[in-house]
Structure formats: structure tokens, C-alpha cells
Amino acid sequence: MFEKVLVANRGEIAVRVIRACSELGVKTVAVYSELDRDALHVRLADEAFALGGQTAAESYLNTDRMLEIIRESGADGVHPGYGFFSENADFARAITEMGVTFIGPPPAAIEVMGDKISAREAAEKVDVHGVPGTTDLITDPSQVHAFGDEHGYPIAIKAAYGGGGRGMKVVGSADEVEAAIESAQREALAYFGRDEIYMERYLSNPRHVEVQVLADHHGNCVSLGTRDCSAQRRHQKLIEEAPAPDIDPAILDDMSNAAIAVARGCDYTNAGTVEFLYEDGSFYYLEMNTRLQVEHPVSELVTGIDLVEQQLRVASGEPLPFTQDDITIRGHAIEIRINAEDPAEGAFLPSPGPISMLRAPDGFGTRFDTGYESGDEISQYYDNLVGKLCVWGHDRPTAIRRALRALNELVIEGVATTVPADRAILEADAFQTVTHSTNWVEKTLDLTGVRSDAGGAPDVDDDVARVMKQVPVEVDGRRFDVRMWVPESAAAPAAAPSKRRAAASSGGGGGAGTGEIAVPMQGTIVRVNVSAGDAVASGDALVVLEAMKMENNIDSDVAGTVTEVRVAEGDSVGAGDVVVVIDPS
Numbered sequence: 001m002f003e004k005v006l007v008a009n010r011g012e013i014a015v016r017v018i019r020a021c022s023e024l025g026v027k028t029v030a031v032y033s034e035l036d037r038d039a040l041h042v043r044l045a046d047e048a049f050a051l052g053g054q055t056a057a058e059s060y061l062n063t064d065r066m067l068e069i070i071r072e073s074g075a076d077g078v079h080p081g082y083g084f085f086s087e088n089a090d091f092a093r094a095i096t097e098m099g100v101t102f103i104g105p106p107p108a109a110i111e112v113m114g115d116k117i118s119a120r121e122a123a124e125k126v127d128v129h130g131v132p133g134t135t136d137l138i139t140d141p142s143q144v145h146a147f148g149d150e151h152g153y154p155i156a157i158k159a160a161y162g163g164g165g166r167g168m169k170v171v172g173s174a175d176e177v178e179a180a181i182e183s184a185q186r187e188a189l190a191y192f193g194r195d196e197i198y199m200e201r202y203l204s205n206p207r208h209v210e211v212q213v214l215a216d217h218h219g220n221c222v223s224l225g226t227r228d229c230s231a232q233r234r235h236q237k238l239i240e241e242a243p244a245p246d247i248d249p250a251i252l253d254d255m256s257n258a259a260i261a262v263a264r265g266c267d268y269t270n271a272g273t274v275e276f277l278y279e280d281g282s283f284y285y286l287e288m289n290t291r292l293q294v295e296h297p298v299s300e301l302v303t304g305i306d307l308v309e310q311q312l313r314v315a316s317g318e319p320l321p322f323t324q325d326d327i328t329i330r331g332h333a334i335e336i337r338i339n340a341e342d343p344a345e346g347a348f349l350p351s352p353g354p355i356s357m358l359r360a361p362d363g364f365g366t367r368f369d370t371g372y373e374s375g376d377e378i379s380q381y382y383d384n385l386v387g388k389l390c391v392w393g394h395d396r397p398t399a400i401r402r403a404l405r406a407l408n409e410l411v412i413e414g415v416a417t418t419v420p421a422d423r424a425i426l427e428a429d430a431f432q433t434v435t436h437s438t439n440w441v442e443k444t445l446d447l448t449g450v451r452s453d454a455g456g457a458p459d460v461d462d463d464v465a466r467v468m469k470q471v472p473v474e475v476d477g478r479r480f481d482v483r484m485w486v487p488e489s490a491a492a493p494a495a496a497p498s499k500r501r502a503a504a505s506s507g508g509g510g511g512a513g514t515g516e517i518a519v520p521m522q523g524t525i526v527r528v529n530v531s532a533g534d535a536v537a538s539g540d541a542l543v544v545l546e547a548m549k550m551e552n553n554i555d556s557d558v559a560g561t562v563t564e565v566r567v568a569e570g571d572s573v574g575a576g577d578v579v580v581v582i583d584p585s
């Protein structure tokens with residue numbers, strides 16, 4: 001086993017890997033950007049090194065600095081998480097040459113699966129097939145016409161060296177062929193720098209079903225079963241589940257065996273995922289992801305296998321401690337991705353900013369993976385995943401009910417989230433009856449009125465950035481939850497002063513502060529921290545307001561000089577009263 005593992009990532013996945021290492025007695029090294037100095041993954045690791053920089057390119061993707069830290073830290077293993085360096089064969093080779101183990105697949109396997117043509121050839125070689133099509137590149141429209149005449153339309157034209165969802169064009173009929181070829185080539189060139197394209201039959205309503213595989217360095221390769229990731233929009237998955245529901249177990253078995261064959265065919269080791277399209281009882285190979293994926297927990301919940309633990313074990317040379325016969329799929333698991341985006345009736349608008357309150361749900365069969373705590377900030381520079389709610393139930397309907405129950409317990413204030421859209425999916429008839437497909441969220445699901453609780457703040461006639469805060473009140477002894485849209489400076493919990501400073505200064509939700517600091521609710525001033533002439537920083541606590549039996553720091557929303565203090569200790573104030581005036585510097 002490793003002595004010390006460097007986690008070359010941030011957020012929930014860095015936390016996930018650090019936890020697994022700790023449980024195995026492996027020391028952990030975190031890396032962090034300027035914005036992540038106090039982040040949860042840094043707090044949980046045994047050691048941490050600064051990458052410098054703010055954007056991903058300046059920090060988590062800075063190869064030279066990352067390699068320098070790996071050397072300096074003395075780590076004997078590097079876990080890349082997902083994204084960043086996870087599917088970078090050059091990076092894997094570079095650290096291997098330093099004598100450090102890359103906790104992932106061999107660089108050659110990353111390369112084979114890195115482009116669609118070689119990935120498809122690798123699968124064909126082991127008799128695993130993609131959607132029926134031609135393996136030749138398209139050089140002339142007549143090839144497409146001939147294919148259409150023989151197999152019919154629609155036809156999918158895809159970028160040969162593409163990835164993700166970009167560069168695919170659907171040809172509905174013969175008269176669309178020329179235009180589709182041109183636009184597919186243009187997009188392929190723009191996105192991937194190469195314009196080679198090929199074609200296959202277009203499946204109109206496929207499901208996205210994938211197989212989790214795990215392979216060691218002793219010739220063992222197993223499947224941890226399937227996941228369905230059809231509930232997605234623009235290739236961003238929203239909800240995933242395991243196993244893929246409502247598919248004949250014999251077909252799921254065939255799919256697992258196909259995935260194992262593909263993995264063996266490229267001498268794969270470590271954890272990987274083989275993606276398929278599934279339609280009308282048949283499945284078709286799509287590609288292989290040579291990394292640990294965001295949705296790996298649902299496979300863990302139905303198999304009882306800790307995937308990160310096994311990644312660490314097989315990377316350090318241990319054989320898998322179980323065989324395929326030891327693996328059984330028990331019950332059903334669902335992952336709900338919670339992103340800082342306002343669903344905005346289908347627009348999904350990014351909503352970075354400070355999380356003034358985060359309270360995770362709990363209870364039987366409930367797991368919440370996150371890289372944030374109350375007071376932390378979702379930066380515009382990184383993935384805006386706030387957390388993943390994963391639930392297990394003895395069957396799919398139980399898991400759906402548990403997911404909805406847990407979503408109702410989850411409290412996130414300060415940023416808009418995808419929770420209302422997640423709820424709409426779980427409650428939809430098509431999702432519950434498994435008649436949805438990869439097109440369903442975008443084309444069919446009705447998101448009318450589905451918008452964020454927090455982001456759609458009512459118009460207010462001042463220009464103070466406001467965030468939603470949920471407060472309990474009692475009327476005639478009956479309890480109500482009241483939502484208020486209060487100035488950002490008043491939204492943070494009193495328990496996290498240092499983090500709130502960072503949060504307030506960035507002003508994620510709106511522009512710079514006004515310097516006219518008002519209290520958000522009626523109460524009593526119990527402390528005044530500043531006097532006229534004092535210099536203050538944005539986020540500094542100016543006064544303390546006691547309201548609803550709680551002390552609330554009233555923070556500055558700008559940096560500057562105090563020109564006026566309008567209250568003294570013991571004063572009663574009403575909602576909206578200006579208590580301190582600051583001249584911004």
C-alpha cells in the first residue's frame with residue numbers, strides 16, 4: 001500500500017479520495033489554488049501545497065507546478081480524481097518516470113480510448129460493436145446517400161476525433177446530407193482541430209447505460225454492474241442510477257461481459273467505465289472513460305464495494321480480493337447531482353457565489369458527498385457541482401421516495417441550485433416508468449415554473465446584492481418557514497466569521513456594495529465594533545444584531561472608511577435601517 005498519496009484535484013472528489021486514503025492509513029497531500037486555501041479538501045488532508053493561481057488552467061492544470069509539488073511532497077502515489085489530469089496520458093507517464101504511481105489506468109489505455117476511431121477499433125477487435133455504420137471516414141456525400149438508401153434515415157454524422165456530445169449532426173433525409181456534412185466538419189475542426197467524420201444509424205430514443213469495470217495487475221477484471229445516466233441535458237448528467245432499470249438481466253449480463261472484453265482488450269487496469277447506448281433490447285458500444293466517474297457512488301451502494309479503496313489497492317499491486325461470482329447487485333441506488341445553477345425553466349443558468357448555509361440530509365440509505373461547508377464559496381472558475389446526494393433502497397420506487405425525502409431535508413442557501421429540476425425529474429411519470437431517454441429532459445420534460453428557490457430573488461428597489469434566507473417564524477403557535485431575500489452581508493451564519501469574509505468580498509450574486517449598511521430584520525444592537533474614521537475590509541463585522549434569539553453579524557459590503565455610525569449598543573432597529581455608512585476606498 002502507498003505511504004503517501006497526493007490528490008491532484010479539488011472539491012468533493014478530492015474529499016472522497018482523502019477519506020479513502022485515511023481509512024487505509026495512507027497519508028494525504030492536498031493541492032490548492034488561491035481560491036481554495038481554506039477548502040474542505042485542504043482541511044481534511046494531512047499536508048497541503050499551494051498551486052497558486054485562480055482559474056483551473058493557472059492552478060489545477062498547471063503541469064510544472066503540480067509535478068514540482070509531487071516531487072517535493074515525497075508522495076509515492078497520485079490520484080487524479082476526475083477531470084483535470086485524470087485522462088492525460090502524458091501526465092501519467094511523467095509521474096511514472098519520477099518513480100511515482102499514477103492511480104489510474106496505463107497511459108497506453110488512456111491513449112487508445114482517447115479518440116473515437118481507435119476506441120471503436122479496439123472494441124471491434126474483441127467483437128463489441130457500436131451502432132451499425134461505416135468504419136470508413138466520409139470523403140464524399142455519395143457515401144452517406146448510399147448508406148441512407150440501404151439502411152434508411154435518420155443517420156448520425158460524428159466527429160472521428162471528437163468527444164462528449166460535440167460535432168454530432170443528425171441527417172433526417174437525403175436532401176439534408178450535404179449541409180449536415182459541412183456543418184459536422186466545420187464543428188469538428190473548430191472543437192477538435194481535425195475535420196474527419198464518419199456515420200452510423202441514428203437512434204432516436206436511446207438510453208445511456210454504462211458498465212463499471214475494475215481490473216488489477218494480475219489478470220483479474222470484473223464488472224460492478226450497470227448505471228443508467230439518461231436523465232441529462234446538454235451532456236451534463238443530472239441523475240444517475242444503478243442498476244440500469246427495466247432491462248432484461250440477461251442483456252445486462254451481456255453488456256457487462258462486453259465491457260470486460262473491451263477492458264481486457266486494451267490491457268486495462270484500475271477503475272474504468274464502458275459506455276453504451278441502449279434501445280429496444282439492443283446495446284451499442286459508445287466509448288470508454290478511463291477514470292473514476294462522478295457517479296461511481298451508485299455502483300458502490302449496490303455492490304458494497306468501495307471503488308476508491310480498490311483503486312488504491314490495485315494501483316499498489318494487490319490482486320482484487322473478490323471474483324465476479326462474489327459480486328451481487330443488491331437493491332437500487334440513485335445519485336442526484338446538485339449544481340449551483342438556476343434551472344430557470346430549462347435554461348440552467350450558472351449561479352456561483354458564497355454558500356451561506358449548507359445542511360446535508362441524513363438517515364437510512366442516505367449519503368451526501370460534497371467539497372463544501374457553510375461559508376464556502378462556489379467559484380465561477382471551477383465545476384459548479386455543490387454535492388451529490390446518493391440514496392439506496394431495496395427497490396427503485398423506494399429509492400425514488402427516499403431521494404425526494406432527502407432532497408426535502410437538504411438546505412442550501414446563498415446560491416441557486418438544480419434541486420427543483422432534480423425533484424421534477426424524480427416526480428415525472430416518464431422517469432418513474434423508465435420510458436425516458438437521453439433526449440427526454442431537453443425535449444419532453446415540462447420545466448415550466450421550475451426555477452430556483454434562492455436565485456429568483458424578487459425585485460427590490462435598492463442595488464444591494466441579496467440572497468435567500470429561510471427563517472422559521474411562529475404565528476399563533478403554528479410554525480412557518482419564511483423565505484426572506486436579505487443583503488448578502490447579513491446572510492452568513494454567525495459561526496463562520498473567517499470564511500464569511502472571503503464569501504462577502506467576492507460578491508458572487510451581484511455588484512459591489514453601497515457602503516450603506518442596513519440590518520435585514522428587526523432587533524437589538526448588542527455590539528458596535530467600529531467608529532467613524534476606522535478603515536474596514538469587505539466582510540468585516542461592523543455591528544452585532546440580536547434578532548430571533550440569535551446574534552447576527554452585520555458585515556460591511558465594501559472596503560473603505562467608516563464615515564458614520566448611526567447606532568449604539570442597546571438601540572432597537574427595524575428591518576432596512578441603515579446602521580453604518582462607509583465611504584468606499
Ligand code: MV4
Pocket residue numbers: 131156163164165166168200201202203204206208232235277286438439
Ligand atoms: C448517438 C445517439 C444516437 N444515435 N449515436 C452524444 C454524445 C456522444 N458521445 C454520443 N452521443 C449520441 N450518439 C447514434 N448513432 C445519441 C447520442 C446522444 C447521447 C448519448 C449519450 C448520452 C447522452 C446523449 C444525449 C444526446 C444524444
